[in-house]
Amino acid sequence: MSRAFKLALASLVALALFATGCGGDDGDDTKAAFVMVAPIGDAGWNFMHNQGRLGAQEETGVETAFVESIPEGGAEFDNAVQQFIDDGYNVIITTSFGYMDATEQFANDNPDVIFEHVSGFKMNDTNFGNTFGRMYQPRYIAGMAAGAATESDRIGYVAAFPIPEVIRGINAFALGVARTNPDAVVEVAWTSTWFDPGVEGNTAQALIDAGADVLTMHQDSTATGQAITDAGGTFIGYHSDMSEQVDGYLTAPVWDWTPRYSQIIEDAKNGTYTPEAWWGGMADGVVDIDIPDSSPVAGEMKEVKQQILDGEFDVFDQGSVVAQDGTVIFQDGVIVNGFPNAFAPDVMVGEPGAAIDDFILLDMNFFVENVEGSLG
Amino acid sequence: MNEQTLIGLVIAIIEFGTLLYLAALGELIAEKAGVLNLGVEGMMAFGGMAAFWAGVETGNPWIALVVAAIAGTALAAVHAVISVVLGADQVVSGLALTILGLAMAAFLGKDLVSKPVGTQFRELDLGPLSDIPWIGETLFSMSALSWLALALGVATWFVFTRTSTGLALRAVGESAATADAAGLPVVRTRVIAVMIGGALAGMSGAYLTLLLAPGWSEGTTAGRGWIAVALVIFGAWRPGRVLIGALLFGGLIALEPRLQTFGVEISPILLSMLPYLLTIGVLILLSIRSRNRPSAAPAAIGQTWRREER
Numbered sequence: 185m186s187r188a189f190k191l192a193l194a195s196l197v198a199l200a201l202f203a204t205g206c207g208g209d210d211g212d213d214t215k216a217a218f219v220m221v222a223p224i225g226d227a228g229w230n231f232m233h234n235q236g237r238l239g240a241q242e243e244t245g246v247e248t249a250f251v252e253s254i255p256e257g258g259a260e261f262d263n264a265v266q267q268f269i270d271d272g273y274n275v276i277i278t279t280s281f282g283y284m285d286a287t288e289q290f291a292n293d294n295p296d297v298i299f300e301h302v303s304g305f306k307m308n309d310t311n312f313g314n315t316f317g318r319m320y321q322p323r324y325i326a327g328m329a330a331g332a333a334t335e336s337d338r339i340g341y342v343a344a345f346p347i348p349e350v351i352r353g354i355n356a357f358a359l360g361v362a363r364t365n366p367d368a369v370v371e372v373a374w375t376s377t378w379f380d381p382g383v384e385g386n387t388a389q390a391l392i393d394a395g396a397d398v399l400t401m402h403q404d405s406t407a408t409g410q411a412i413t414d415a416g417g418t419f420i421g422y423h424s425d426m427s428e429q430v431d432g433y434l435t436a437p438v439w440d441w442t443p444r445y446s447q448i449i450e451d452a453k454n455g456t457y458t459p460e461a462w463w464g465g466m467a468d469g470v471v472d473i474d475i476p477d478s479s480p481v482a483g484e485m486k487e488v489k490q491q492i493l494d495g496e497f498d499v500f501d502q503g504s505v506v507a508q509d510g511t512v513i514f515q516d517g518v519i520v521n522g523f524p525n526a527f528a529p530d531v532m533v534g535e536p537g538a539a540i541d542d543f544i545l546l547d548m549n550f551f552v553e554n555v556e557g558s559l560g
Numbered sequence: 561m562n563e564q565t566l567i568g569l570v571i572a573i574i575e576f577g578t579l580l581y582l583a584a585l586g587e588l589i590a591e592k593a594g595v596l597n598l599g600v601e602g603m604m605a606f607g608g609m610a611a612f613w614a615g616v617e618t619g620n621p622w623i624a625l626v627v628a629a630i631a632g633t634a635l636a637a638v639h640a641v642i643s644v645v646l647g648a649d650q651v652v653s654g655l656a657l658t659i660l661g662l663a664m665a666a667f668l669g670k671d672l673v674s675k676p677v678g679t680q681f682r683e684l685d686l687g688p689l690s691d692i693p694w695i696g697e698t699l700f701s702m703s704a705l706s707w708l709a710l711a712l713g714v715a716t717w718f719v720f721t722r723t724s725t726g727l728a729l730r731a732v733g734e735s736a737a738t739a740d741a742a743g744l745p746v747v748r749t750r751v752i753a754v755m756i757g758g759a760l761a762g763m764s765g766a767y768l769t770l771l772l773a774p775g776w777s778e779g780t781t782a783g784r785g786w787i788a789v790a791l792v793i794f795g796a797w798r799p800g801r802v803l804i805g806a807l808l809f810g811g812l813i814a815l816e817p818r819l820q821t822f823g824v825e826i827s828p829i830l831l832s833m834l835p836y837l838l839t840i841g842v843l844i845l846l847s848i849r850s851r852n853r854p855s856a857a858p859a860a861i862g863q864t865w866r867r868e869e870r
Contacts (some may be wrong), residue, residue, distance in 0.1 A: 225673030381773030393568030
């Protein structure tokens with residue numbers, strides 16, 4: 185071995201040691217990582233989570249990272265999360281329902297890392313909580329705008345799957361429609377997919393052909409908006425402000441994850457994080473809606489928004505909530521009749537006489553009377 | 561159910577039929593020359609992304625269509641080189657092409673996601689013809705691309721059955737060695753057929769991102785390239801029968817939401833299974849039928865040919 189080579193080797197080793205020393209983690213640094221199920225570029229679900237990540241990064245000054253297009257229930261998820269843990273990320277937020285069980289497993293195996301799962305229901309006592317938003321609140325206000333906007337008294341709703349989250353949104357929307365336009369009906373058509381612009385556009389067109397002049401959706405693409413714009417109607421979006429993509433856009437109930445993510449990261453930093461089943465509403469800033477001034481009911485919408493923000497208004501506590509078959513389900517915030525569980529139809533949900541609680545809302549499995557369509 | 565909903569159904573059948581027919585016709589041409597190309601889904605996505613990009617850049621749907629055809633052709637050339645020139649396994653190369661096409665479309669199209677559409681293909685107004693009730697609102701209002709697909713179908717049928725070029729192509733697909741002995745350029749014919757197939761798959765992608773579901777995002781093709789591959793078998797490698805198949809499969813897709821608005825009580829999940837169930841059913845039927853007679857498939861399909869290995 186030549187002398188020059190030895191020297192070079194020695195300096196390399198020294199450099200490597202020095203570099204390690206510099207990069208060494210002192211253990212107090214909070215770093216947050218996000219796992220997303222699809223590309224963050226769509227104007228939908230994942231896009232808004234990334235916006236929340238960027239917002240929280242700015243508010244807390246904590247370094248964040250993310251991975252996108254990670255399938256649910258696969259080795260890719262395990263790889264990504266393990267990599268984040270190895271890289272010293274100590275807050276890991278997973279943003280798709282199907283990540284729930286894998287996230288729970290990781291939380292139990294890594295007690296020093298805080299895990300937050302979005303849109304699920306599992307948690308533990310130390311380092312694993314769940315987060316979701318009361319999207320039904322802005323959906324109700326969006327329904328008010330739709331009821332006022334329709335001339336054919338027929339509003340179409342392009343919906344993904346008949347699960348409680350989607351059904352609850354449809355019912356809230358329909359109650360809002362009924363408030364401003366008692367004659368209007370909300371027609372629901374299922375696509376059996378979260379994201380397939382071809383099928384979403386086709387379903388939107390079917391609803392337009394059936395007479396709808398206002399459309400909304402619970403999907404991940406803007407195809408519904410394109411279809412109703414081409415037909416000269418009005419579009420009420422979802423997830424984000426879609427005015428740039430869709431000319432016929434009126435308004436949309438939107439997500440804003442920044443305040444919640446900032447709070448989780450702050451708590452982690454201060455060592456005060458305690459897991460909870462966090463279901464935030466408009467007052468928490470996680471969901472919101474822009475009130476379009478062009479709407480004839482803008483004033484009333486603003487009033488309702490204020491009442492919700494002040495905690496004086498609950499969407500499902502107003503008068504009687506009647507199912508499609510005429511059964512009264514709720515009356516002034518009290519359960520009158522139960523309904524079959526979505527996943528176990530023999531089990532009835534809801535104790536007659538009890539007050540409406542979150543569990544009832546989370547299990548919602550009936551359509552209100554001004555909805556047309558079946559539960560699939 | 562009223563007149564408007566029925567007209568809407570027919571329009572949707574034509575739209576999904578066009579999408580599937582363009583891609584299936586391309587696959588048919590490649591398979592007739594003896595090359596199975598399972599990369600349709602990838603070529604469709606790549607072409608669709610390229611078309612959307614060109615639409616945003618130029619605002620001209622026809623330029624976008626040409627760009628999509630070129631993109632599809634370029635991707636198909638990869639398959640042609642690997643499986644025809646170099647003689648690798650057609651199934652493996654085709655599957656790789658699907659993965660490559662989907663990934664490249666996702667990667668190169670990252671900045672196009674959520675962009676407003678630059679241009680769109682529109683319904684064609686044929687003046688008085690479009691005013692005829694029923695036929696005018698459906699057939700004589702369909703976009704220029706549907707007419708193009710139809711014309712390409714007729715042209716394919718004509719070339720295959722009435723010209724020496726078509727005969728040569730079919731000969732290459734039936735028995736490459738025989739065709740070679742007869743002095744036909746096997747490799748060149750196969751490469752060109754695969755590339756034409758790619759162009760058509762790319763155009764199908766353009767139809768998707770500039771008309772059917774204007775916009776670009778990863779996953780827009782949603783498996784329709786695979787239906788196109790199945791359609792070729794369904795249509796027994798005949799342009800006319802494949803057209804009927806495309807309208808039938810397109811009809812099932814179009815019917816899915818409409819049965820719900822018509823108030824028919826069928827699970828929408830069951831409905832979305834129908835095209836695939838139909839494919840399986842037809843495959844079974846075809847294999848039973850063809851027991852006592854020669855298969856409609858080109859005899860040399862899937863077989864690598866090298867002159868030295870005769």
